[in-house]
Amino acid sequence: MNIPRTSYPRVIIIGGGFAGVALAKKLSKQEVQVVLLDKHNYHTFQPLLYQVSTGGLEPDSIAYPIRKVLQDFPNFYFRLANVEYIDTTCNTVKTNIGNLKFDYLVLASGSATNYFGNSEIEKHSMAMKTIPQSLNLRSLILENFEDALLTSDLNERNALMNFVIVGGGPTGVELAGALAEIKKGILPKDYPDLDTRLAQIHIIQSGDRILKGMSNKASAKAEDFLEKLGVNIWKNVRVTKYNGKTVTTNTDLTFETQTLVWAAGVKGATINGLDSADFVTRGNRIQVNQYNQVKGFEHIFAIGDIACMKTEDFPNGLPMMAQPAIQQGEQLGNNLLQLIDEKPMKPFVYKDKGSMATIGRNKAVVDLKKYKFQGVFAWYVWMFVHLFFLIGFRNRMVVFVNWVYNYIRFDREARLIIRPFKSIHRVEEE
Amino acid sequence: MNIPRTSYPRVIIIGGGFAGVALAKKLSKQEVQVVLLDKHNYHTFQPLLYQVSTGGLEPDSIAYPIRKVLQDFPNFYFRLANVEYIDTTCNTVKTNIGNLKFDYLVLASGSATNYFGNSEIEKHSMAMKTIPQSLNLRSLILENFEDALLTSDLNERNALMNFVIVGGGPTGVELAGALAEIKKGILPKDYPDLDTRLAQIHIIQSGDRILKGMSNKASAKAEDFLEKLGVNIWKNVRVTKYNGKTVTTNTDLTFETQTLVWAAGVKGATINGLDSADFVTRGNRIQVNQYNQVKGFEHIFAIGDIACMKTEDFPNGLPMMAQPAIQQGEQLGNNLLQLIDEKPMKPFVYKDKGSMATIGRNKAVVDLKKYKFQGVFAWYVWMFVHLFFLIGFRNRMVVFVNWVYNYIRFDREARLIIRPFKSIHRVEEE
Numbered sequence: 118m119n120i121p122r123t124s125y126p127r128v129i130i131i132g133g134g135f136a137g138v139a140l141a142k143k144l145s146k147q148e149v150q151v152v153l154l155d156k157h158n159y160h161t162f163q164p165l166l167y168q169v170s171t172g173g174l175e176p177d178s179i180a181y182p183i184r185k186v187l188q189d190f191p192n193f194y195f196r197l198a199n200v201e202y203i204d205t206t207c208n209t210v211k212t213n214i215g216n217l218k219f220d221y222l223v224l225a226s227g228s229a230t231n232y233f234g235n236s237e238i239e240k241h242s243m244a245m246k247t248i249p250q251s252l253n254l255r256s257l258i259l260e261n262f263e264d265a266l267l268t269s270d271l272n273e274r275n276a277l278m279n280f281v282i283v284g285g286g287p288t289g290v291e292l293a294g295a296l297a298e299i300k301k302g303i304l305p306k307d308y309p310d311l312d313t314r315l316a317q318i319h320i321i322q323s324g325d326r327i328l329k330g331m332s333n334k335a336s337a338k339a340e341d342f343l344e345k346l347g348v349n350i351w352k353n354v355r356v357t358k359y360n361g362k363t364v365t366t367n368t369d370l371t372f373e374t375q376t377l378v379w380a381a382g383v384k385g386a387t388i389n390g391l392d393s394a395d396f397v398t399r400g401n402r403i404q405v406n407q408y409n410q411v412k413g414f415e416h417i418f419a420i421g422d423i424a425c426m427k428t429e430d431f432p433n434g435l436p437m438m439a440q441p442a443i444q445q446g447e448q449l450g451n452n453l454l455q456l457i458d459e460k461p462m463k464p465f466v467y468k469d470k471g472s473m474a475t476i477g478r479n480k481a482v483v484d485l486k487k488y489k490f491q492g493v494f495a496w497y498v499w500m501f502v503h504l505f506f507l508i509g510f511r512n513r514m515v516v517f518v519n520w521v522y523n524y525i526r527f528d529r530e531a532r533l534i535i536r537p538f539k540s541i542h543r544v545e546e547e
Numbered sequence: 548m549n550i551p552r553t554s555y556p557r558v559i560i561i562g563g564g565f566a567g568v569a570l571a572k573k574l575s576k577q578e579v580q581v582v583l584l585d586k587h588n589y590h591t592f593q594p595l596l597y598q599v600s601t602g603g604l605e606p607d608s609i610a611y612p613i614r615k616v617l618q619d620f621p622n623f624y625f626r627l628a629n630v631e632y633i634d635t636t637c638n639t640v641k642t643n644i645g646n647l648k649f650d651y652l653v654l655a656s657g658s659a660t661n662y663f664g665n666s667e668i669e670k671h672s673m674a675m676k677t678i679p680q681s682l683n684l685r686s687l688i689l690e691n692f693e694d695a696l697l698t699s700d701l702n703e704r705n706a707l708m709n710f711v712i713v714g715g716g717p718t719g720v721e722l723a724g725a726l727a728e729i730k731k732g733i734l735p736k737d738y739p740d741l742d743t744r745l746a747q748i749h750i751i752q753s754g755d756r757i758l759k760g761m762s763n764k765a766s767a768k769a770e771d772f773l774e775k776l777g778v779n780i781w782k783n784v785r786v787t788k789y790n791g792k793t794v795t796t797n798t799d800l801t802f803e804t805q806t807l808v809w810a811a812g813v814k815g816a817t818i819n820g821l822d823s824a825d826f827v828t829r830g831n832r833i834q835v836n837q838y839n840q841v842k843g844f845e846h847i848f849a850i851g852d853i854a855c856m857k858t859e860d861f862p863n864g865l866p867m868m869a870q871p872a873i874q875q876g877e878q879l880g881n882n883l884l885q886l887i888d889e890k891p892m893k894p895f896v897y898k899d900k901g902s903m904a905t906i907g908r909n910k911a912v913v914d915l916k917k918y919k920f921q922g923v924f925a926w927y928v929w930m931f932v933h934l935f936f937l938i939g940f941r942n943r944m945v946v947f948v949n950w951v952y953n954y955i956r957f958d959r960e961a962r963l964i965i966r967p968f969k970s971i972h973r974v975e976e977e
Contacts, residue, residue: 532615
């Protein structure tokens with residue numbers, strides 16, 4: 118990789134998510150050379166992926182070119198690369214486009230879908246962690262409805278129109294709510310020759326409440342909202358098998374569906390060379406100290422979802438969410454400059470700004486430290502916060518226009534099968 | 548295909564482009580059953596595809612779900628299908644999802660890229676007729692710049708940064724202008740470690756002027772605008788070969804490029820069963836009479852690009868543009884109802900509303916019947932007309948927001964490689 122060596126120390130950041138971008142911004146205009154590596158040339162605003170899947174937003178409005186984030190920073194280098202190996206003895210990152218030495222390395226590679234070793238489910242289910250995955254899900258949902266029109270087999274038609282979401286976290290809840298609104302507002306108009314009332318949306322949750330990272334009040338209200346929208350919630354049920362048609366669980370329950378969305382777990386996206394038991398802890402995340410340093414190294418760090426920082430309040434590590442990632446990225450920026458100047462670093466203290474989830478039109482739940490509220494006001498707060506954290510004025514404007522339009526018209530116009538999923542990928546697989 | 552037979556006559560429309568949608572709208576709320584078949588579930592606003600390719604617009608904002616166009620029409624059926632054969636003896640359309648009988652058939656299948664039989668060019672060049680193709684071109688342009696950073700071979704780097712556009716019609720001209728603006732405004736900021744001044748944009752035109760469908764004044768001014776933007780225009784040159792690296796022409800000129808955009812010709816997208824010499828004329832289009840009837844049939848019609856209607860002003864057939872398509876679709880709607888009522892049909896008379904092309908910021912050329920003008924005012928007219936003809940309020944708003952933002956900020960933020968083209972398709976091909 119032909120990146121010139123300068124007199125400045127070189128910091129390699131792996132991953133342009135919330136953590137990586139926050140760190141890179143902090144280091145801009147400082148006397149360090151920053152090299153950011155990512156397999157995409159854009160930053161993804163993951164909290165809104167479910168709206169891409171359900172036709173409410175275009176993918177381009179929740180993505181932002183990484184090169185643009187740091188356009189004015191002279192010591193910034195971006196490379197589109199897959200990192201294959203981290204050589205900690207030679208301080209070298211090995212990638213598909215060549216190797217690069219670092220003075221400081223920051224792992225910000227985020228998280229990946231956790232199938233808990235079930236390769237059959239991995240093969241047949243849909244994930245929603247990246248923009249291409251979300252577009253695949255969008256295509257599949259629409260292709261299934263087109264196919265439902267063609268079959269006279271009632272069981273097959275139901276399987277095409279049913280949706281099973283495994284996992285009752287924010288992703289599962291928000292997706293279920295959006296699907297319920299599509300079922301109610303769009304399907305009857307788009308498919309008048311199909312009895313879309315038969316379409317069923319299921320959330321399967323292994324625990325005894327959904328949104329288990331939030332307050333009991335939020336969970337209860339979210340369940341209430343979902344049930345009013347007609348979503349079926351199955352608690353204390355675990356999915357054990359899925360062959361592309363039938364979902365088997367640890368109970369008597371089975372579901373017929375051609376669309377299983379796996380939102381039941383994430384794990385750290387570790388990289389070869391730092392993936393041994395010396396470094397990796399619960400959830401496949403890399404254990405870090407309070408300065409985000411990886412055990413045994415002064416100059417190798419991990420931030421965001423990939424980093425497991427255990428605190429008193431979070432003995433299993435900080436939650437895998439945007440806020441800890443952004444805060445760690447920002448603080449590591451300051452700490453790295455301190456370290457380079459041979460000054461003491463400051464330990465990271467997580468400021469819990471709360472969490473929230475939307476269920477649908479006028480329906481959201483918000484847990485702040487002091488206040489917990491649900492309903493219309495929570496929904497406005499949810500929208501405001503998401504618009505605020507989106508990167509880029511254009512993205513905010515386009516998302517805002519879409520939301521206003523969708524709200525007024527009860528519509529989601531991006532129901533476009535731009536790259537068919539089923540006819541291409543599913544056939545290739547088999 | 549399980550579409551119920553009713554007492555109404557059945558009209559099958561093949562293709563949801565400008566012509567097909569205009570016809571379907573006319574037939575809505577009438578006593579006919581309309582079945583629209585298309586291989587996409589959306590209508591594409593083709594005149595703005597070049598802005599998708601160059602990161603100025605998101606694909607979702609120039610596409611519109613076909614089902615939504617006719618949501619309130621009770622006798623309307625849409626099916627996502629590839630039409631494989633038209634059986635004119637049994638009045639049946641054969642598709643990948645089954646067969647369907649018609650009382651009236653309307654071919655509105657549009658046009659396809661014409662490579663004039665050169666399969667090597669077809670294999671290696673990029674087309675820009677559909678949204679997936681435009682997204683592929685967007686990805687390729689960006690991937691090439693990422694790759695240019697990685698090579699130390701100066702020839703290869705230049706080939707990665709050069710763009711050759713074959714064809715000086717509106718598509719070629721608009722794409723060249725957009726690329727020139729990217730070269731000037733975005734590349735130097737995004738790729739500070741690359742000498743992007745070396746990137747060259749070429750238009751190769753077989754005739755002696757570009758925009759040959761427009762006035763001499765428009766052609767001259769467009770050439771002037773393009774040259775000021777640094778685009779190289781090669782007139783009276785024909786491309787003969789392209790192996791993915793070197794463009795060979797009928798002159799001494801050769802070009803090194805990894806991005807050849809073929810905008811040199813279109814042809815009618817005929818369908819088996821109506822593709823014999825009995826029906827097909829110049830440009831692979833289907834010869835129709837002044838009622839858009841296909842020779843030998845009273846109940847089979849062709850409209851839009853696929854139809855070749857020869858008139859006094861257009862002895863080779865009406866131009867393959869949006870206006871004749873929309874006008875023919877609308878008039879055929881009226882004529883079909885007349886025919887069903889056994890009343891006389893009205894011959895089609897084309898109202899030439901003029902033509903226009905934009906070259907870039909504040910630069911467009913407009914030919915109206917009475918007035919021909921170029922420059923800033925023409926540019927505003929171009930924008931207004933394109934916003935007006937876009938289907939859907941949301942699309943108009945989103946495109947408008949993008950244009951205002953791009954204008955103020957000299958930017959195009961959708962420079963996202965969402966589905967890599969090179970690493971996936973090119974590799975698979977070889």
